[in-house]
Amino acid sequence: MRLSAPIYQLKRRAKLLAREQNIPLYQAQARIAANEGFLAWSLLAAHASKKADFGTLLPQLSNGDMLLIAARPGHGKTRLGLRLLLDAASEGRRSVLFSLEYTEREAMERFCALADPLPEPTPEIIATDDICADYITNYLAGSPEGTVAVIDYLQILDQRRSTPPLSEQVEVLKTFARKTGVIMAAISQIDRSYKPEAASIPSLADLRLPNPIPPRAFSKACFLNAGEVRLQSLI
Missing domain, CATH: 3.40.50.300 (P-loop containing nucleotide triphosphate hydrolases)
Known part of the structure; x- marks a missing residue:
């Protein structure tokens, strides 16, 4: 699944949405995640970071x-x-x-x-x-x-x-x-x-x-x- 924008831009959208709608940030993040096809913001973030596999430290x-x-x-x-x-x-x-x-x-x-x-x-x-x-x-x-x-x-x-x-x-x-x-x-x-x-x-x-x-x-x-x-x- 491809995101509509880089993760940092989606974070910015969530912050703007929270401010405009006067809702908690986590609710705004959940809405953004749903729009991107994810059940939770944490799953969206994990998906975004999978693009690069850095192996193990x-x-x-x-x-x-x-x-x-x-x-x-x-x-x-x-x-x-x-x-x-x-x-x-x-x-x-x-x-x-x-x-x-x-x-x-x-x-x-x-x-x-x-x-x-x-x-x-x-x-x-x-x-x-x-x-x-x-x-x-x-x-x-x-x-x-x-x-x-x-x-x-x-x-x-x-x-x-x-x-x-x-x-x-x-x-x-x-x-x-x-x-x-x-x-x-x-x-x-x-x-x-x-x-x-x-x-x-x-x-x-x-x-x-x-x-x-x-x-x-x-x-x-x-x-x-x-x-x-x-x-x-x-x-």
């Missing part, structure tokens, strides 16, 4: 890695993070999604769109506004080495005044990953100022961050754009 990661997955909307960064969790679960590893973006139901729909059948045990889904570095490390305490956790997404960790600055939270996650051997991956937005005509793949300088993160906060970074993916070591 898991064999290229080491225990204790801090991985950054970054791209502009609609280029497959969330799919890559979910695929990482599914691959980890398929190997019998503990895998956990900490989502500040999706509800538990929406996340499960996206997992189901990527894998049929789902591996056992399925990735754990934590969807609560309480997610922060301390919440994540407390939840993962006692996890075996090689556990994989994905945070969706990095910028939202910095939105609540009651939590420490993003730089401090990233340091907490980095220290925890090194000590425990948990692989920690954070999905991140790329700033709108990024110009694909100047660089085919974004870089750390293109991250959309309200506050800076410490140098070498991540051990590896995976940048995506227009079907191209680049994994690089940062240390």
